[in-house]
Amino acid sequence: MSDRSTTQADDESDEVQYNPNSGRYDIYECSVSDCDNVVLVVGSDDPPMSCHNKPMERVTELDMSVKSPDVRQVLLQAFGLPKAGLDICLCVIGEGPLSASEVADQLGFDRSTVTRYLNTLVELGLLRRSELNREGGGVVNVYHSVDLEQMRRETLIGFYVWAGEAAALIEDANLTKQDYLRENPDNELPGVFWDSFRDE
The missing domain is CATH 1.10.287 (Helix Hairpins)
Structure with a gap:
C-alpha cells in the first residue's frame, strides 16, 4: 500500500460522526423550519432553551463525518499556542510554582521565549503569577496553575x-x-x- 493510501486510511479511521447516544454532548436545533438556531450542550440532559417559544429539538441524525480532534490540537487552534506554549503550561501545572528561569532550565528553552509564553498563559487565564521573596533579597515572579474549576471554566x-x-x-x-x-x-x-x- 502506498504512503498516500495509508495516510488516507488513517484519516478515515480518525473520522467520527455525531452520536446522540454517547452522552458526551448534545446538539439542539430550533423546531421552526426557517430558523437556523443550533446550540451545543455539554454536561446537561435537559433542553438548554426554547426558541420561538418552543423547546429546541435534539439533533438525532447527521450524515457528515468530521476528523476526531486531539486535545493538544484543540488547544493549539483555539488559544493560538504553539506546542512550546503547551509544554510550558503543562510544566508549570505539573511542577509549579516555578520561575521563568526554572521552566527554561527544565525544558531547555530560551528564557525570553518562556517568559513571553508565560505572560500569554497568564492573560489567557490558564496560569497565575505572583511574587516570591528571595532569601538573599529581592523578588522573583513565579507561576502557578490556576484553580482547577477556574481553568475548566476558562478553557471551556x-x-x-x-x-x-x-x-x-x-x-x-x-x-x-x-x-x-x-x-x-x-x-x-x-x-x-x-x-x-x-x-x-
Whole structure:
C-alpha cells in the first residue's frame, strides 16, 4: 500500500460522526423550519432553551463525518499556542510554582521565549503569577496553575468563543456562496471560491 493510501486510511479511521447516544454532548436545533438556531450542550440532559417559544429539538441524525480532534490540537487552534506554549503550561501545572528561569532550565528553552509564553498563559487565564521573596533579597515572579474549576471554566468558555467565531465564518462563507449562485444561476461555483473568500 502506498504512503498516500495509508495516510488516507488513517484519516478515515480518525473520522467520527455525531452520536446522540454517547452522552458526551448534545446538539439542539430550533423546531421552526426557517430558523437556523443550533446550540451545543455539554454536561446537561435537559433542553438548554426554547426558541420561538418552543423547546429546541435534539439533533438525532447527521450524515457528515468530521476528523476526531486531539486535545493538544484543540488547544493549539483555539488559544493560538504553539506546542512550546503547551509544554510550558503543562510544566508549570505539573511542577509549579516555578520561575521563568526554572521552566527554561527544565525544558531547555530560551528564557525570553518562556517568559513571553508565560505572560500569554497568564492573560489567557490558564496560569497565575505572583511574587516570591528571595532569601538573599529581592523578588522573583513565579507561576502557578490556576484553580482547577477556574481553568475548566476558562478553557471551556474560551473554546466556545473560538467555536462561535469558526461557526460564524462558515456561515458567512455559505451565505456568500448562496449569493454567488443566486447572481450567477448558469455558472458553476468556481473551484477557487473558498480561497477567494479566505482572501476577503
